[in-house]
Amino acid sequence: MTNTIEIKDLNYRKNYRSILEDVNLNIGKGKTVGLLGENGAGKTTLMRLIAGVAKGGSGSITIDGKTDVPVKKSFVSFSEQLNGFNPSMRIDKIIRFYEDVYPDFSTEKYNKMAGFLQIDEGLRLSALSKGMKEKLVIGLTLSRDAKVYLLDEPFGGIDSMSRKKIIQSIIKWKSDDAVILVSDHYVSEIASILDEVVIIKDRTIYTQKSAEEIRSKYAEGIEQYYESIYEGNDIDD
Amino acid sequence: MKFDDKIPIYYQIKNYIYREIIVGKLAPGDKLPAVRQLAVDLTVNVNTVQRALGELISEKIIEPQRGKGNFVTEDRDTIGKLKKMLITEQLQDLYENLHKLNVSDEEIVSYLENYINERKQVQL
Numbered sequence: 001m002t003n004t005i006e007i008k009d010l011n012y013r014k015n016y017r018s019i020l021e022d023v024n025l026n027i028g029k030g031k032t033v034g035l036l037g038e039n040g041a042g043k044t045t046l047m048r049l050i051a052g053v054a055k056g057g058s059g060s061i062t063i064d065g066k067t068d069v070p071v072k073k074s075f076v077s078f079s080e081q082l083n084g085f086n087p088s089m090r091i092d093k094i095i096r097f098y099e100d101v102y103p104d105f106s107t108e109k110y111n112k113m114a115g116f117l118q119i120d121e122g123l124r125l126s127a128l129s130k131g132m133k134e135k136l137v138i139g140l141t142l143s144r145d146a147k148v149y150l151l152d153e154p155f156g157g158i159d160s161m162s163r164k165k166i167i168q169s170i171i172k173w174k175s176d177d178a179v180i181l182v183s184d185h186y187v188s189e190i191a192s193i194l195d196e197v198v199i200i201k202d203r204t205i206y207t208q209k210s211a212e213e214i215r216s217k218y219a220e221g222i223e224q225y226y227e228s229i230y231e232g233n234d235i236d237d
Numbered sequence: 238m239k240f241d242d243k244i245p246i247y248y249q250i251k252n253y254i255y256r257e258i259i260v261g262k263l264a265p266g267d268k269l270p271a272v273r274q275l276a277v278d279l280t281v282n283v284n285t286v287q288r289a290l291g292e293l294i295s296e297k298i299i300e301p302q303r304g305k306g307n308f309v310t311e312d313r314d315t316i317g318k319l320k321k322m323l324i325t326e327q328l329q330d331l332y333e334n335l336h337k338l339n340v341s342d343e344e345i346v347s348y349l350e351n352y353i354n355e356r357k358q359v360q361l
Contacts (some may be wrong), residue, residue, distance in 0.1 A: 030284070168277050171283065174283070188242065192242070192280055192281045192285075193281060212285070212288075215246070219243050219244075221241075
């Protein structure tokens with residue numbers, strides 16, 4: 001079996017409102033996949049379901065052949081926004097917390113990434129700029145030895161240098177077999193590192209395509225292709 | 238390096254390496270950076286680099302050595318052919334574009350000669 005993620009007939013409702021409908025999705029081993037869609041399209045919900053943080057819904061989500069929730073949770077590293085931590089907590093304390101909670105967290109890997117991303121561990125959480133906080137989130141998320149990494153909008157509102165560093169660290173530290181699912185609406189910045197794009201529209205998977213296929217078949221950039229789906233193909237620039 | 242997102246990236250990586258070889262930044266027998274290092278340097282996916290290198294290997298432009306990495310071919314003939322191919326591509330574009338402007342073959346030659354002479358004047 002070469003699919004790391006297999007989602008079958010997934011339906012998810014929240015407060016009687018349908019969020020995701022008939023989601024079917026397979027993601028192969030080792031792929032870096034962009035999860036694209038408008039705000040509110042269901043990207044974060046889908047990630048939360050894959051991570052096992054959101055519960056309920058019907059259908060099945062299989063990670064590396066397993067459907068058992070605790071096992072799946074141990075396979076998935078989800079970029080959390082550190083909202084659960086006290087803002088006055090120092091970064092080094094947060095790292096100790098990760099070491100304690102996640103058996104697959106590698107301090108050695110984290111230290112390498114922190115050096116590359118220039119994360120100052122003496123600072124308190126509340127003192128971090130948006131870019132620095134996002135670097136920390138990425139560093140913590142990628143330092144686990146997971147089969148699937150879910151990065152939920154890692155580039156929102158951060159400066160271009162931080163963005164570049166984060167993208168480079170994704171390339172540098174992604175193991176060959178691991179899957180990275182990254183959601184974003186700044187498509188052009190991550191386009192060059194994607195194997196595939198998955199577009200969510202109207203509460204379901206609208207399409208899943210290889211990035212190079214979009215370029216060779218449609219002679220379109222990923223951003224253009226994505227926009228044409230949301231705007232309708234008949235609209236000219 | 239900046240990629241054009243409308244053109245397959247593996248193809249642009251191939252062209253990038255072709256050029257590095259032709260201008261001598263990568264000399265015959267030189268070792269290419271490791272796949273992941275290339276991916277980081279070019280800010281592209283590792284799989285895309287693999288695909289580009291795979292094609293360069295089947296074109297015999299680069300030669301893999303087991304456990305050592307990838308090396309630029311030392312076969313001058315292959316590099317000569319590569320250079321000719323890149324030049325022909327440029328000439329082909331020029332030729333076709335000028336033909337679309339109804340410029341005849343003879344005119345192309347004379348325009349090109351004049352142009353080169355003018356450029357020489359500017360440089361003096």
